[in-house]
Amino acid sequence: MYDFVVIGSGIVGSFAAWELSKYQLKVALLEKESDLANGQTIANSGIIHSGHDPKEDTLKARLCVRGNELYRKYQEELSIPLRKTGAFVVAHDEDDLETLNSLKKRAHYNGVKEAFILSKEEALQEEPNLRDDLVGVLSLPTTMVTFPWEVCFNLLENASANGLEVFLNNEVINIKKVDNYYLIKTNETEFKTKGIINAAGVFSDEVAKMIETDLPFHIIPKRGEYFVLDHSVDGYLKRVLYPLPSKKSKGVLLTPQTHGNILVGPNAEVISDKTDVSTTQEGLNFVKNEAMKQAKNIPFDANIRTFAGVRASSNYEDFYLKESLSNPKVYHLGGVDSPGLTAAPAIAEYLIKMIAGKYPLIKKTNYQKFIKKSKPFKELTTKEKSELINRKPLHGNIICKCEMVTEQEIIASINSPVGSDTIKGIKKRTRAGAGVCQGGYCESLVLKIIAREKHKKMTEINYYEKGTPILKKETKE
Ligand SMILES: Cc1cc2nc3c(=O)[nH]c(=O)nc-3n(C[C@H](O)[C@H](O)[C@H](O)COP(=O)(O)OP(=O)(O)OC[C@H]3O[C@@H](n4cnc5c(N)ncnc54)[C@H](O)[C@@H]3O)c2cc1C
Missing domain, CATH: 3.30.9.10 (D-Amino Acid Oxidase, subunit A, domain 2)
Known part of the structure; x- marks a missing residue:
């Protein structure tokens, strides 16, 4: 039985799960896609707004300004x-x-x-x-x-080190209240939980509909x-x-x-x-x-x-951040359109205050702060580069020439706790394929490395999700 299940791995769900991972709680995060942060969080301007634009006295205004402060505060701890x-x-x-x-x-x-x-x-x-x-x-x-999905990876890597369980390819399709817990049904399996955080982005109204009789907002x-x-x-x-x-x-x-x-x-x-x-x-x-x-x-x-x-704009106009009226411990973080990227850390802070105001939360004594990430190879000095190549020779093999991504960086992103084994997943994590040739040169090399690291055939490597292989069959030995 989980204490909380977070639905959605965008920036709002990631910050919420990260905040919850600081407490003595059993938490899971469910994501319908085959990779993290593929919704609004992968397709926006990446601006951490100052807060000049949202209407006065709204949550959008308050949490945007606070979010801007929090990004600075967390910058070091979360890289x-x-x-x-x-x-x-x-x-x-x-x-x-x-x-x-x-x-x-x-x-x-x-x-x-x-x-x-x-x-x-x-x-x-x-x-x-x-x-x-x-x-x-x-x-x-x-x-x-900022670079929004990298923030999600760092948050979820840290939250996983603190006990969060992440389930990809799990689309929530039904939620039922049973006695004093909720039964969440996904396309894969079922989860029992005492609380739910609905951070499903453009689908937050549809997830809300699974449990609410009166839908409080629609996207x-x-x-x-x-x-x-x-x-x-x-x-x-x-x-x-x-x-x-x-x-x-x-x-x-x-x-x-x-x-x-x-x-x-x-x-x-x-x-x-x-x-x-x-x-x-x-x-x-x-x-x-x-x-x-x-x-x-x-x-x-x-x-x-x-x-x-x-x-995920909504008829509510402001962010809809509330506990359900009829379902205790079900929190809807809905209608989070712009400036939601900016506000996300402050939305998570606001969520924790809402929860703690009603239900006791106890901090973990063994909470691990984020371990610092190494700098991308491209940003190192010549001296640092040669030292690194001496220690790990595969840094000497540049796979993506446009973005200067090394073979070692690709291997690390495949094997990381929030790693990926798809071409797009590696692009999101390393920028291999994000340059001027858009993968024309490196895509086939990345594919070979994934196949080798995962002990799979090249025809089994997907571009994006299940059933999207780039190669159909071998034409010659
Ligand atoms: C064009 C554009 C520009 C923007 N520019 C900015 C900006 O510069 N600055 C700013 O502050 N904000 C900006 N925003 C807003 C910001 O991107 C969003 O507010 C923020 O990304 C919302 O994050 P989220 O986690 O709520 O949603 P999402 O990132 O959409 O995440 C929701 C997740 O839930 C998953 N999900 C949905 N349904 C289910 C289900 N049934 N089961 C399991 N998982 C499910 C989805 O797959 C997705 O991964 C912009 C938005 C857009 C679209």
């Missing part, structure tokens, strides 16, 4: 990749300037420590690639960017499409560029990434199919045109791919 970029919100005419001033007021009200207006000249000096027709910017130095999925520019454009922008926000979204942004790439997007389109992560010519054209209103000479020729993510 969180953070790039402290700062951000500009750009105004183009006098009316915009008025809105910029209201945003500044809102930022201060929400608790953002630094938010100030800069003139056109000051802004252009900092960011020469801004379009010249701006009239001023709101500067937000506390804005940062209105909103798709956002992006261009990914190769890291050779690193330096084109230092900061995140936001246009003025609309009711619909924060608008199309230009976002430098932790690894040097730049994301251009997203748009915001309400869709009916929650799983529809296709990109469209129309959506991408819109993104391109909107981006060109912010910055000049955007290096679109360095575009290496496009992608889309689906936001």
Whole structure:
């Protein structure tokens, strides 16, 4: 019998499971996909917002500002990749300037420590690639960017070292209340638990429906499409560029990434199919045109791919973070759209307060803080590289030449406690295949290494999930 079962391995479920792993509780995390963090958490801008945008006195505002603080606090303990970029919100005419001033007021009200207006000249000096027709910017130095799914891996690696049990390929299909516990049925098996944390992202309303008679919120999925520019454009922008926000979204942004790439997007389109992560010519054209209103000479020729993510927006408008009215110890963390990545550590903190306010929680005495991760090979000095190659010679074999990923790093990511044996899983963990050739060179090498390490035939290695092999059969010896 578990004390808590967390449903969903996105950033919200991962932070929740990590917080719960600090207490004397038996906790499991169930994920329907074959890998962690494949929902909204793999397809967003990666921005740790300062908190200038959410409406005053909402959970979104409060937890966004707190989340921004917590990412800094946990950075060392969890090896969180953070790039402290700062951000500009750009105004183009006098009316915009008025809105910029209201945003500044809102930022201060929400608790953002630094938010100030800069003139056109000051802004252009900092960011020469801004379009010249701006009239001023709101500067937000506390804005940062992270690499969201790496945060999940680190959280779950640490939580697993503290007793968390993770079950992939387990889609929750039914929840039943039995006496004083809940019976969760998945496509694979059954779990008995005293408590449930519903962190199922765009499916959080459907999971809620399995146990609630009155559905407290429903998801209105909103798709956002992006261009990914190769890291050779690193330096084109230092900061995140936001246009003025609309009711619909924060608008199309230009976002430098932790690894040097730049994301251009997203748009915001309400869709009916929650799983529809296709990109469209129309959506991408819109993104391109909107981006060109912010910055000049955007290096679109360095575009290496496009992608889309689906936001878990809801009719509730704020995050829906509540215990069920009729089912004790069932907590819904629903409707977590933007700024959910930023707010996730604060959502987990809020969850623990909700639980501890009603049910006693006792801290573990043998809780292990995160063991520091080694730096990627690519980021080492020449001296450090040669020392490492002497100790582990497979670091001398570069498998992904675009992102400088070594054979030893790929082996480590296959065998890690939160490892993977798929091509996409290795790409998520090491960036092999994330560069300009998009795996054209290294994919077949990664496939061979996985097969060798897992003692499988190459035809058994999947690209993404069960039944997605790249190779069908051998054509020659
Ligand atoms: C285009 C876009 C841009 C965004 N940009 C930002 C940004 O820059 N900054 C920011 O702060 N926020 C941003 N967000 C919001 C942020 O990405 C989300 O709020 C956050 O990722 C939500 O995490 P989650 O864990 O709730 O959901 P998810 O990451 O979607 O995780 C839910 C998990 O539950 C699993 N699941 C679902 N149903 C079941 C089931 N029945 N059984 C088992 N498992 C199940 C899913 O497979 C998934 O892994 C953006 C979102 C989008 C889509």
